[in-house]
Amino acid sequence: MSAPGISNFDLVIAGVGGQGTILASDIIGKAAVKENMSVRAAETHGMAQRGGSVVNHIRLGCELGSMIPLKGADVLLALEPSEALRYMDYLSEDGIIIVNTEPIFPVTVTSGLCTYPDVDAIVSAMEDKRKVKAFNASELAKEAGHPQSMNVVMVGAISNHLPVSVDFLLECVRELVPSKTVDINVRAFEMGRSVTQG
Amino acid sequence: MRKREYMLGNVAIARGIVEGGGQVISGYPGTPSSEIIGTLAIMKERDFYVEWSVNEKVALEVAAGASMAGVRSVVTMKHVGLNVAADPLMTLAYTGIKGSMVIIVADDPSCHSSQNEQDTRRYSQFSLIPCLDPCTPQEAKDMMPYAFEISNRLQIPVIFRPTTRISHGKSDVELGPVCEDRPAADFRKDLQRWVMVPSNARVQHGRLLELQKDILDELGDSPWNKLDIREDTRLGVIASGIASVYAREAIIKQDVDASFLKIGTCPVPVNKIRTLLENTDTVIVFEEMEPVVEEQVRIIAQETGSNVEIIGKIQGPVPRIFELNADICADVLAEVLGLERTDVPIDTGEDFDYDACRIELPMRPPVMCPGCSHRATFHVMKKVYGKDAIFPSDIGCYTLGIQSGTVDTTLCMGGSITVASGMYQAGEKKPICCSIGDSTFFHTGMNGLLNAIYNKADITVTIVDNRITAMTGHQPNPGMGKTATGEDTVAVSLEALCRSMGAGFVQSINPYDLKQTEEVFKRAKDYKGTSVVITNQLCVIDAKRSGIRRKPFTIDADECVGCKLCVNLGCPAIEFDIKSKKASINIMCTGCGVCASMCKFDAIYEVKK
Numbered sequence: 001m002s003a004p005g006i007s008n009f010d011l012v013i014a015g016v017g018g019q020g021t022i023l024a025s026d027i028i029g030k031a032a033v034k035e036n037m038s039v040r041a042a043e044t045h046g047m048a049q050r051g052g053s054v055v056n057h058i059r060l061g062c063e064l065g066s067m068i069p070l071k072g073a074d075v076l077l078a079l080e081p082s083e084a085l086r087y088m089d090y091l092s093e094d095g096i097i098i099v100n101t102e103p104i105f106p107v108t109v110t111s112g113l114c115t116y117p118d119v120d121a122i123v124s125a126m127e128d129k130r131k132v133k134a135f136n137a138s139e140l141a142k143e144a145g146h147p148q149s150m151n152v153v154m155v156g157a158i159s160n161h162l163p164v165s166v167d168f169l170l171e172c173v174r175e176l177v178p179s180k181t182v183d184i185n186v187r188a189f190e191m192g193r194s195v196t197q198g
Numbered sequence: 199m200r201k202r203e204y205m206l207g208n209v210a211i212a213r214g215i216v217e218g219g220g221q222v223i224s225g226y227p228g229t230p231s232s233e234i235i236g237t238l239a240i241m242k243e244r245d246f247y248v249e250w251s252v253n254e255k256v257a258l259e260v261a262a263g264a265s266m267a268g269v270r271s272v273v274t275m276k277h278v279g280l281n282v283a284a285d286p287l288m289t290l291a292y293t294g295i296k297g298s299m300v301i302i303v304a305d306d307p308s309c310h311s312s313q314n315e316q317d318t319r320r321y322s323q324f325s326l327i328p329c330l331d332p333c334t335p336q337e338a339k340d341m342m343p344y345a346f347e348i349s350n351r352l353q354i355p356v357i358f359r360p361t362t363r364i365s366h367g368k369s370d371v372e373l374g375p376v377c378e379d380r381p382a383a384d385f386r387k388d389l390q391r392w393v394m395v396p397s398n399a400r401v402q403h404g405r406l407l408e409l410q411k412d413i414l415d416e417l418g419d420s421p422w423n424k425l426d427i428r429e430d431t432r433l434g435v436i437a438s439g440i441a442s443v444y445a446r447e448a449i450i451k452q453d454v455d456a457s458f459l460k461i462g463t464c465p466v467p468v469n470k471i472r473t474l475l476e477n478t479d480t481v482i483v484f485e486e487m488e489p490v491v492e493e494q495v496r497i498i499a500q501e502t503g504s505n506v507e508i509i510g511k512i513q514g515p516v517p518r519i520f521e522l523n524a525d526i527c528a529d530v531l532a533e534v535l536g537l538e539r540t541d542v543p544i545d546t547g548e549d550f551d552y553d554a555c556r557i558e559l560p561m562r563p564p565v566m567c568p569g570c571s572h573r574a575t576f577h578v579m580k581k582v583y584g585k586d587a588i589f590p591s592d593i594g595c596y597t598l599g600i601q602s603g604t605v606d607t608t609l610c611m612g613g614s615i616t617v618a619s620g621m622y623q624a625g626e627k628k629p630i631c632c633s634i635g636d637s638t639f640f641h642t643g644m645n646g647l648l649n650a651i652y653n654k655a656d657i658t659v660t661i662v663d664n665r666i667t668a669m670t671g672h673q674p675n676p677g678m679g680k681t682a683t684g685e686d687t688v689a690v691s692l693e694a695l696c697r698s699m700g701a702g703f704v705q706s707i708n709p710y711d712l713k714q715t716e717e718v719f720k721r722a723k724d725y726k727g728t729s730v731v732i733t734n735q736l737c738v739i740d741a742k743r744s745g746i747r748r749k750p751f752t753i754d755a756d757e758c759v760g761c762k763l764c765v766n767l768g769c770p771a772i773e774f775d776i777k778s779k780k781a782s783i784n785i786m787c788t789g790c791g792v793c794a795s796m797c798k799f800d801a802i803y804e805v806k807k
Contacts, residue, residue, distance in 0.1 A: 005450045016562065026204070026368075033204040033370045040334075041368035043206075045229060045311070045671075050598065051770055052564035058368075065443040066367045069451075069525045082559050106562040107601075110773040110784075111765050114560035125557050 001092045002074055008037070008061025009163050010068045014087040015079030016104045017044070017052050020151035024077070025056040027155050027176055031168040032060045042066035051107070055087055060163060077158050079137070079151060080104050081122045088126065096131045098157050098196065099123070100150060102138035133157065133196055140191045145184035152177065152185045156192025166193070201373045207335035207364045208233035210371045211302065214342025216246075219377030220272050220300075222264035223248045224257040226641065227670035228276030229311035230365035231304035235274055236671065239682040245380070250673050250682040253611070253641040254279035258301065259286050265299035265355070266392060267383040270346050274302040277316050278610065282642065284321070289394050290355060291325045292402035294409075297381055298349035300342065301327075302358045304365045307486045307521035311362075313593065313608065315519065317487035318359045319464045326406050328413045329357040329464040330422060331439035335369040337462065341422065343377065348416055352409060361486060363440055363521065414465050422462025425470040427477050431455040433535070434478035434506075436471070436495060438462070438485040441522050445484045448527035452537055461485075466494045475504045482534060483510035486522050509534055566598045568771040569748075569788030571735035572662050575709040576602035577767060577792070579631055579660065582719040587629040590617040592643065594635035595669045595737075596662050601768055604633065612642025619646065619655040629723060631658040636692065637667035637675040644695070651700045651728045658722045658729045661692055662709075664737035672740060696730045703729035710735060712795050738788050748789025749804045755780050757801035764793040764802065 002010040011028065015021040022043055029039045040062045044054040057068045068090055076091045078084030078099040091097065101119055108114040123134045137157065141150035152173055159169050170189060177185040205213070212234050215223060223246060225235045238248045251257035254275040261273035275283065280303045287301070303321070306312040322329035330345055332338035338360050345356045390398050417423070433454070437445035438461040449456055459474050461467065474481065475498065483492040492510035499506055511518045515530050532539040566573050576599045579589070591597060591605040592614035599605045607617050618632040634643045639661050647659055667673040674680040679689030696704045703725040705718045715733070722729035736746070753764075760779035764772050771786040772793060783793075783802070794802035 003451065006447055017564065029368055030204045033202060037370075039204060039368070039370050042363055043366050043368065045366045050564040050567060050595070051562075053562040064447045065440065065524060066363055066369070067444075067523045069447075069523065069528075082562075085557060086559055086562075105773060106560050107565050107768055107770050108562070109560045110770065111768055112762070112774050112776065114558075115776075116560055117557045122557060 001094055002059070002072070006062065006064060007059040009059070010073045011058045011060070011075050011077060011158070012068055012073040012087055012090045013056040013058065013077045013079070014083040015054055016083060017050055017054050019079045019104075020148065021054050021056050021079060023176060024079070024151040024155050025058050027152070027169060027172045028158075028162065028164065029058055030176065031164045031172045034168040034171070035164050037061045038063045040064065040066040053083055053086060075158060075161055077154055079154055081119050082116065084126065085122055088130070091130060096133065096161065097126055098133045098154065099126070100137035100154060101134050102136050135195050137192060140195070141188055144188035144191055146181060149181070149185050149188035152188040153192035156189035157196045159189070159193050160196045202370045203373060204368060205335065205371050206233060207338055207360060207367045207369070209237050210335040210339040210369070211342060211360065211365070212237035213371070213373065214339035215272055217339070217374045217376050218343035218346040219270055219380050220346070221246050221269040221380055222261060222271040223274070224251045224260040224271075225274030226251055226254045226257050226279055227667050227673045228279050228304070229670055230306055230362045231274050231276045231302065232670045232673065233365070234302060235682060236673070244683075248682055250675070252676060254283040255286060258283040258290075261299055261301075262286060262290050262295065264383070265295035265297040267385040268297040268381050269383050270298040270380070272300045272302060275304075276312065277303055277305045277318050278312060278314060279303070280318060280321055282611065287321065287327070288325050289399075291327050291406055292394060292399055293392055294353040295349065295355055296353065298346040299355040300345045300349060300358050301355050302360070305359055305361045305487070307361055313610065315487060317490065318357060319490045320488055322357050322464045323490065326410060327355055327357055328417055329359055331359050331462050331464060332364055333440050333442045333460065333462060335364060335367055336371050337422070338364050339371055340374070341462070343374070344420070352412055352416065354409060354413070359439070361440055361521070410465075414468060417463040417465060418467035418469055420463060423467040423470055424460045425473060426458045427473065428455055428457045431457065432477075432479040433457070434459065434474045434481040436461060436474065436481060436483045436491060438491045441484040441486055441527070444522050444524045444527045447524035448531055451524065451528050452531045452535075454531055454535065461491055464490060466491055468498060471495055471498050472502055475499055475502060475506050478506055480507045480509065480534065482530060483508065484516060484522060484527055484530070487518070489518070563601070564598060565601065565768070565770055566595060567738050568769055568786040569738045569790040570595070571664060571709040571733060571738075571790070572596045572599055573602065573767060573769060574712065574790070574792045575633070575660065575662055575715065575733045576604040578709070578712055578715040578719055579633070580604050582716060582723055583629045583631045587631055588618070588621060588626065590614045590621070590630070590632040592632075592634040592638045594638050595664075596633055596635055599633065611638055612646055615643055615646035615650055615659050618657045618659070619650040619653065622655045622657050623653070631660060631723070633660045633662055636661060636663040636665060636677045639692065640676050640690070644699070647696065647701070647728070647730070648699045655728050656726060658719070658731060661730065661732045663692055663732050663734055664740070666737045666740050668737045668739065672737070692732050696732070701730045702727055704732070705730070706732040706734050708735060709733040710790050710792055712792065738790075742788070750787035750789050751783055751791060751794050751802050752805050753780070753782050754801045754803065755782070757799050759799055761798070763796055763798065767793060767796070769793065
């Protein structure tokens with residue numbers, strides 16, 4: 001867990017290059033700055049981005065380094081199920097996993113070199129070890145109006161756990177998504193938020 | 199309270215350049231440094247000049263010229279770029295500068311996006327040019343106006359070395375005032391200073407050595423070095439740059455009391471190190487990559503006759519490879535103090551413990567985009583030259599062609615054509631076909647081609663021209679007819695350039711046209727001498743951004759026989775179902791049509807809508 005004197009809230013966001021992990025982390029980081037918190041974040045850029053496995057670290061109320069220690073994250077927000085498992089070691093013993101159940105097959109799978117594990121098996125393996133909230137955020141994004149708003153669905157889903165006000169988060173969604181897609185993304189946020197409510 | 203903004207480290211550095219009143223900014227893209235110029239180039243109101251230069255040597259010389267004329271200049275690059283620019287760097291230390299000059303070199307410990315892990319502080323020691331080593335994006339921004347100031351005061355360039363976690367970290371950053379006052383360019387002739395003939399160089403070398411004491415005094419007292427002596431402990435921790443925040447976290451986590459010296463400069467603050475040594479029995483040194491600080495601490499300890507035990511990388515447990523983190527620092531503290539270790543493995547990105555869940559995960563390596571023309575080029579290249587052929591390659595997106603079996607070597611920027619030439623001159627009889635991108639060709643590939651043609655190397659040079667510097671985030675280059683700030687300029691013709699260098703065989707092709715590509719590669723292979731094939735096709739990301747829309751393709755399941763020819767192309771848009779033994783195309787298809795033209799059963803066709 002995030003420790004006093006180091007950080008108030010440690011979040012790891014995992015996904016696949018192109019899914020919008022950086023935008024998701026930007027919404028949260030910017031909202032936390034509006035809350036007057038110090039924020040430290042680390043991102044994957046460059047070569048690793050192209051369809052590869054990507055991970056962002058984001059620490060709220062932190063004035064040290066951006067890298068979350070292994071077994072240190074309060075929440076693991078995974079935009080893809082196999083990527084949730086890949087970065088599970090970052091999660092603390094009491095941490096929560098919020099995961100989109102829609103898989104993206106890597107080329108190693110589509111070309112038949114590797115097999116992709118059964119998504120239900122991934123979820124139940126995680127459930128054996130941690131508290132898990134699994135749902136198909138990609139379907140919700142389509143319902144909200146565009147499949148690309150999946151990352152914002154996920155931000156909505158984690159909003160119930162963040163030490164940041166919903167108003168600031170929504171304000172940042174509006175500021176950071178393309179202006180033509182604000183309504184879709186606000187809807188996506190609300191749909192994600194209602195999944196983890198109660 | 200001043201305004202605080204959430205920004206990327208490189209954006210904060212760009213802001214620091216503006217706050218410091220930078221006037222001429224040049225650079226060559228390279229992860230993790232590229233966004234500094236990217237940020238400056240898209241600013242709407244600009245009272246500075248900014249350019250993407252063709253390589254780092256050129257960029258450094260442009261910035262040097264500007265500062266010789268008396269203005270404030272900046273050059274940006276990644277660590278390996280400084281190798282290209284090392285020639286002017288070493289002599290620029292002799293001449294010094296007149297205005298101010300900051301050489302920003304972003305290091306990449308752990309090789310997140312690089313071919314090696316070199317430590318730029320070694321270049322600082324080598325060239326006798328001072329270096330600043332920031333610990334956070336905030337400090338990186340704050341250091342920039344200071345760097346201009348001491349560069350001007352000492353009349354020497356200053357190296358500024360962020361690492362990946364600074365450049366590609368994000369943080370809340372408190373903004374400072376923008377410097378409005380800017381010196382005007384006014385070059386004054388001074389042959390003894392600016393003309394490095396041997397008689398002048400010898401004098402200037404002496405001047406540079408004399409200047410070292412001033413540099414040491416200036417940096418030692420700078421706000422970037424902070425010493426905190428604790429009365430109740432004989433343990434000391436020294437940490438440089440970003441390692442200082444990791445070390446602080448480790449100290450809190452392990453609940454240790456230690457005197458702490460945070461270092462942000464190279465050369466190191468000698469007096470502060472002496473004071474720390476006087477107040478401790480054991481000192482642990484944390485720094486990323488090379489033991490630069492540790493070596494200096496050992497020298498100072500020896501000079502002062504100190505018996506303090508110094509623990510670091512030279513004999514101690516601090517790793518010399520990969521980036522550091524708070525866990526590694528915490529474990530070193532534990533080992534030294536006999537505390538409980540966290541036993542966290544070094545995160546190389548591969549050693550995760552998800553096996554504990556007894557589920558094997560598929561690898562997800564970065565790949566060329568769906569529809570990327572490099573994939574088509576490599577497919578035909580391999581077919582024509584054969585799997586025994588040698589395929590030297592270069593640094594760029596096409597390095598991902600390693601998955602296509604057409605990347606046998608990558609040494610450095612521009613190292614494809616030259617390595618291919620060397621293999622041919624060594625007497626290698628196998629066919630040799632190398633690949634290099636457009637931006638890399640302009641960077642240092644051109645010299646290699648000139649050399650290959652001049653020395654009659656019988657090789658094929660494939661310039662995979664996607665009309666952009668794609669891997670580093672889509673920067674313009676001389677082939678595009680656009681400058682960094684988006685202004686129109688001359689679009690240099692690769693074909694004309696290669697011909698003018700004397701290439702007898704130069705042929706441009708559309709790599710999506712597999713038939714034409716195959717025919718041209720066959721002729722290039724048969725050609726005696728250096729043949730050049732230029733593949734013309736816009737980067738798919740750039741094509742999408744510029745509004746080009748192609749209809750996607752689909753596979754007729756009734757016609758598909760499951761031969762996997764299209765699947766072996768390795769396009770993320772083509773999937774293979776093991777149960778039905780049929781291929782299918784997913785929503786990622788960008789409509790390049792390459793798979794359709796290779797299908798022998800006419801099972802792949804354009805979606806009609």
